[in-house]
Amino acid sequence: MNRATAVDLSVTIGGLKLSNPVMPASGTFAEGLDRALDFARLGAFVTKTITRELRTGNPLPRVVERPGSLINAIGIPSKGVAHFVEETLPYYARYDTPLVVSISAPTADGFASLAADLSLPGVAAIEANISCPNIEEDGKAFAMRAESTEHVTRALRAATALPLWVKLTPNTGDMPDVARAAEVAGADAVVVANTILAMAIDLKTFKPCLGNIMGGLSGPAIKPIILRHVFQCAKAVRIPVIACGGIASSDDAVEYMLAGATAVQVGTATFIQPNAMEKIIDGLEAFCLHRDIARVADLTAGVVIEEADEPDLAWLNPPT
Amino acid sequence: MSSVPFREFESGAEDGSNISAPKPFRPSVVAELAEVVANTPVNAEYRHLVVACSETAATGVPGQFFQLLCPQPAGEQPYLRRPMSIYGTSLSERKVEFLYKVTGAGTRGLDLLKAGDRLDIMGPLGQGFRLDPAWRRLVAVGRGAGLATLAPLAKAARQAGIEVTAVFSARRPELVVSVDLFRSHGAEVLVVTDSQSTSGPANVERILRRLIAERRCDAFFTCGSSRLQRVQQRLAHEFGIPGQVAMEQQMACGIGMCFCCVRDFNVQGEIIQRRVCWDGPVFDLLEALP
Numbered sequence: 001m002n003r004a005t006a007v008d009l010s011v012t013i014g015g016l017k018l019s020n021p022v023m024p025a026s027g028t029f030a031e032g033l034d035r036a037l038d039f040a041r042l043g044a045f046v047t048k049t050i051t052r053e054l055r056t057g058n059p060l061p062r063v064v065e066r067p068g069s070l071i072n073a074i075g076i077p078s079k080g081v082a083h084f085v086e087e088t089l090p091y092y093a094r095y096d097t098p099l100v101v102s103i104s105a106p107t108a109d110g111f112a113s114l115a116a117d118l119s120l121p122g123v124a125a126i127e128a129n130i131s132c133p134n135i136e137e138d139g140k141a142f143a144m145r146a147e148s149t150e151h152v153t154r155a156l157r158a159a160t161a162l163p164l165w166v167k168l169t170p171n172t173g174d175m176p177d178v179a180r181a182a183e184v185a186g187a188d189a190v191v192v193a194n195t196i197l198a199m200a201i202d203l204k205t206f207k208p209c210l211g212n213i214m215g216g217l218s219g220p221a222i223k224p225i226i227l228r229h230v231f232q233c234a235k236a237v238r239i240p241v242i243a244c245g246g247i248a249s250s251d252d253a254v255e256y257m258l259a260g261a262t263a264v265q266v267g268t269a270t271f272i273q274p275n276a277m278e279k280i281i282d283g284l285e286a287f288c289l290h291r292d293i294a295r296v297a298d299l300t301a302g303v304v305i306e307e308a309d310e311p312d313l314a315w316l317n318p319p320t
Numbered sequence: 321m322s323s324v325p326f327r328e329f330e331s332g333a334e335d336g337s338n339i340s341a342p343k344p345f346r347p348s349v350v351a352e353l354a355e356v357v358a359n360t361p362v363n364a365e366y367r368h369l370v371v372a373c374s375e376t377a378a379t380g381v382p383g384q385f386f387q388l389l390c391p392q393p394a395g396e397q398p399y400l401r402r403p404m405s406i407y408g409t410s411l412s413e414r415k416v417e418f419l420y421k422v423t424g425a426g427t428r429g430l431d432l433l434k435a436g437d438r439l440d441i442m443g444p445l446g447q448g449f450r451l452d453p454a455w456r457r458l459v460a461v462g463r464g465a466g467l468a469t470l471a472p473l474a475k476a477a478r479q480a481g482i483e484v485t486a487v488f489s490a491r492r493p494e495l496v497v498s499v500d501l502f503r504s505h506g507a508e509v510l511v512v513t514d515s516q517s518t519s520g521p522a523n524v525e526r527i528l529r530r531l532i533a534e535r536r537c538d539a540f541f542t543c544g545s546s547r548l549q550r551v552q553q554r555l556a557h558e559f560g561i562p563g564q565v566a567m568e569q570q571m572a573c574g575i576g577m578c579f580c581c582v583r584d585f586n587v588q589g590e591i592i593q594r595r596v597c598w599d600g601p602v603f604d605l606l607e608a609l610p
Contacts, residue, residue: 027577027578028573028577028578029577030576030577032575032576032577032598033575033576033577035347035348035349035575036347036348036349036350036351036442036575037347038345038347040345048577056593057579057582057593060569060570060580060582061570061580062578062579062580062582063400063570063572063578063580065398065399065400066399067397067399068397068399069399070399070400070572072572072578072580074578074579074580077579077582077593219399270573270577271400271401271572271573271574271577271578272389272399272400272401273351274349274351274442274575275347275351
């Protein structure tokens with residue numbers, strides 16, 4: 001057998017072909033990173049979440065570190081749609097790399113109209129951040145429940161012809177059910193997941209460490225939890241799963257792909273190593289060469305579960 | 321344009337070649353393993369860290385900063401990098417210097433470093449001080465760790481032919497840093513301290529009014545004290561003197577992405593938020609809200 005001498009790193013997500021499966025997680029990436037990272041290497045760009053309204057963000061402090069992790073409550077500062085169209089979109093036009101625009105809104109109609117307005121030349125896909133509070137449902141995040149996920153995804157699907165990625169929250173009891181709802185309503189991919197709701201208290205002052213009291217936990221500490229979610233969601237849906245949760249190395253990326261991910265998003269790791277994504281791409285290629293894997297896409301769902309060792313996994317299989 | 325960044329004073333112009341082939345990516349911010357040259361105490365509180373680094377890292381200018389990935393001290397796990405302002409750089413010797421006080425998990429980790437160890441440094445980051453060639457005399461006012469941030473101004477101002485008067489504040493005389501450095505570059509240094517009851521805003525204001533009267537203050541440069549910042553803002557307003565302030569804020573990414581380190585600024589009557597890591601850490605004195 002010939003050993004692979006080159007690795008095909010490309011992956012396809014709902015008709016959108018990426019040169020490799022590595023892209024930033026929304027909120028942890030912006031134009032300024034081009035001082036430290038070669039943007040041309042990335043599989044895709046994912047913008048910070050854009051909202052229709054101008055948002056200043058949460059009170060400070062907005063971040064606190066914990067071992068192997070950080071908790072953030074930034075509050076999605078956004079300069080609105082016009083700023084995106086006039087400033088952000090032209091910046092990315094210099095690259096061939098697909099631009100994925102992350103959006104958020106407080107209502108399903110708000111999501112739909114924002115997706116419609118941002119379905120512009122130069123935008124390759126919409127990532128709907130439905131982990132945010134839904135004002136029509138007493139502030140519960142859309143992605144906490146299958147019904148609200150299906151409702152908002154249908155509205156989005158009707159509003160844009162672009163590939164639609166739906167970013168789910170791990171702060172729910174049944175992620176596979178929510179992922180299925182997104183698929184049924186027409187999502188082209190699900191992003192699994194967002195940060196885990198968390199809290200920290202300062203022992204000097206007895207006050208919460210974050211101005212917003214609670215925030216989202218990210219970083220290597222959450223990887224085993226999100227890996228389990230990716231494994232379960234990938235079993236539940238046929239559309240691609242994009243993994244997002246504590247990826248800091250190519251080994252982490254391989255692990256997520258074996259669990260069922262088609263592509264990976266890297267977030268907090270970029271705060272520690274600004275060129276983490278480049279190292280992960282290089283490491284993925286080296287891993288595949290070393291293991292004689294010709295296409296990185298062949299890693300997806302490659303986890304080996306021996307029948308003899310298999311516990312009763314009937315509960316993982318989606319009803320067909 | 322009222323002022324120019326230091327970089328434009330330096331030689332080493334861009335090469336004039338005009339090659340059409342795509343340029344290979346060259347980062348202007350690097351994350352690299354620098355080698356510790358020295359890590360020694362300068363007084364009871366402050367330590368002086370010198371690292372050998374790449375050419376890109378050594379291009380850092382006064383007021384800019386690095387994000388340091390600090391070693392883990394026993395029992396603690398600092399996760400994020402720690403911002404540290406530049407105490408000095410040398411392009412010819414390829415080194416960067418920092419002056420730090422051990423105050424938390426990150427700096428306790430730095431304290432462990434010995435010559436020959438490696439330290440992951442990321443930078444240079446942010447907007448540094450700007451010197452207007454029209455200025456002949458400037459006043460630097462600092463307190464505490466702010467003195468380390470102001471320190472590289474001494475050399476840069478002398479190179480630009482600008483005379484410096486420094487007013488340095490500390491709790492006790494033996495805790496003032498950077499005095500010898502400033503004097504070695506020809507600056508006059510006035511020290512005010514809490515223990516001598518000379519560091520109060522009223523006394524500092526008297527000193528600054530005298531310097532203004534003696535025409536020794538074409539611009540204010542300050543770091544490390546909101547009280548002293550307010551004094552200078554009042555005087556800057558009263559006498560129409562420009563100024564710059566280097567500000568601190570807790571950071572995560574250090575490169576403008578996360579919006580953790582925002583502060584409020586008064587820009588023509590409107591309060592807006594700016595990122596300390598990206599728009600600063602050096603800001604217009606009159607726009608900065610203490």
